[in-house]
Amino acid sequence: MTLEAFYQKLLNPPKPWNVSKVEISEDGSRVDVWLTHEQYTFLCSECHCPASTYDHMPERVFQHLDTCESKTFLHVRLPRVNCSKHGVKQGVFPLAGQYQDVTYKLEAKCIAVMEACDRTAASEITGVSWERLGGIMNRAVKRGLERRGDIPPLILGLDEKQVFSRHRYFTIVTDPVNHCVYDVITDGRAKKHIEYWFQERKEMLSKVEKATMDMSASYYSLTAEYMPNATICFDHYHVIAIMNKAVDEVRKQAQSEIKDEDARKAFFRSRMTFLYGEENLPEHLRFKFEQAKSVSAATARAWEIKELLRGLWKVTKDESELRVYFKKWYWRATHSRLKPVCDAAKKLKRHLQGIIAAVLHGISNSATEGLNSKIEVVKRSACGYRNKDNFRTAILFHCGKLDLMPTMEG
Numbered sequence: 542m543t544l545e546a547f548y549q550k551l552l553n554p555p556k557p558w559n560v561s562k563v564e565i566s567e568d569g570s571r572v573d574v575w576l577t578h579e580q581y582t583f584l585c586s587e588c589h590c591p592a593s594t595y596d597h598m599p600e601r602v603f604q605h606l607d608t609c610e611s612k613t614f615l616h617v618r619l620p621r622v623n624c625s626k627h628g629v630k631q632g633v634f635p636l637a638g639q640y641q642d643v644t645y646k647l648e649a650k651c652i653a654v655m656e657a658c659d660r661t662a663a664s665e666i667t668g669v670s671w672e673r674l675g676g677i678m679n680r681a682v683k684r685g686l687e688r689r690g691d692i693p694p695l696i697l698g699l700d701e702k703q704v705f706s707r708h709r710y711f712t713i714v715t716d717p718v719n720h721c722v723y724d725v726i727t728d729g730r731a732k733k734h735i736e737y738w739f740q741e742r743k744e745m746l747s748k749v750e751k752a753t754m755d756m757s758a759s760y761y762s763l764t765a766e767y768m769p770n771a772t773i774c775f776d777h778y779h780v781i782a783i784m785n786k787a788v789d790e791v792r793k794q795a796q797s798e799i800k801d802e803d804a805r806k807a808f809f810r811s812r813m814t815f816l817y818g819e820e821n822l823p824e825h826l827r828f829k830f831e832q833a834k835s836v837s838a839a840t841a842r843a844w845e846i847k848e849l850l851r852g853l854w855k856v857t858k859d860e861s862e863l864r865v866y867f868k869k870w871y872w873r874a875t876h877s878r879l880k881p882v883c884d885a886a887k888k889l890k891r892h893l894q895g896i897i898a899a900v901l902h903g904i905s906n907s908a909t910e911g912l913n914s915k916i917e918v919v920k921r922s923a924c925g926y927r928n929k930d931n932f933r934t935a936i937l938f939h940c941g942k943l944d945l946m947p948t949m950e951g
């Protein structure tokens with residue numbers, strides 16, 4: 542069997558392509574394969590209608606899957622066709638897209654590897670450079686977003702995410718039902734900076750039935766304006782985050798009042814234990830937690846009030862009963878003589894309608910929490926992403942649940 546016949550069998554190129562020449566480098570690390578075709582009617586790359594061959598472009602080289610660990614490249618002179626509708630256009634090449642330098646098969650492999658590990662490791666495994674993998678990731682996300690189109694999520698979540706530095710934020714638009722990121726707005730969280738995203742999608746957003754978010758005025762106002770049919774919900778995650786912040790403020794105040802340095806340090810070391818819910822506190826931290834509670838009765842009280850609020854999600858699904866529960870809780874919180882707790886309670890009361898809506902509609906926080914930690918992994922694995930557009934692409938690639946794989950059309 543000749544080398545050409547061997548590669549013809551191995552590659553099995555679709556009609557009318559045939560392997561006409563194969564060259565293997567001296568050290569065997571590289572294989573170059575030339576493909577040519579017989580007389581044929583190709584499809585126009587614009588409309589996919591058959592058209593007669595007009596001429597051929599200069600030779601292009603596409604990297605393909607390795608053969609026996611040797612980098613393998615396909616050399617092709619792509620045909621141009623004379624389409625009756627579009628004039629002279631490139632003909633469809635079934636092995637690779639017209640603006641790419643890798644074949645569909647290698648591209649699909651790179652995507653699968655990048656889904657499983659970070660880009661540096663993916664580059665080592667696939668032999669494709671870090672920069673080219675970036676291009677593949679970009680195309681995959683663009684393709685995925687185009688395929689998804691503007692189908693609105695049933696529930697739309699708005700969440701801020703701190704990136705790069707303390708004062709830079711992204712707005713993460715989530716689809717909590719499908720546990721994925723719907724889009725990433727890289728211009729911050731202030732209404733004036735991100736309103737364009739909502740304006741561009743006015744029609745799609747009018748179909749959203751429920752919207753879940755934190756209690757910032759910006760997200761509230763954008764939702765009221767662009768999602769007129771959506772019930773606004775403040776989910777468990779964001780409500781408890783406000784109370785956790787209040788508990789932490791009480792804890793900090795108490796800490797500053799401890800005179801003995803060792804006692805102060807010990808109290809500081811147990812600060813994280815106050816962020817746990819009662820049932821989630823790990824057994825090995827319980828002693829530390831009880832000790833910390835005995836050091837500061839005020840922090841212990843703030844924590845208990847936070848725990849009572851969590852009860853709102855457990856007691857009932859009846860609106861009037863929920864209001865009674867909250868009223869009792871509110872009285873207790875506002876009579877706690879703890880200013881941060883009082884302030885948090887007042888804030889929650891102003892948003893009570895949305896909190897109750899979240900309980901009644903069973904809006905869960907697991908999606909928000911899960912996605913947050915997934916985004917953190919993306920951030921870490923890319924050493925912090927200096928460029929905001931690349932970071933957006935990486936978030937959508939890993940958390941967007943998009944259909945990323947190339948097909949013959951690219």
Ligand SMILES: [Zn+2]
Nearest residue numbers: 585588624627
């Ligand atoms: Zn055409």
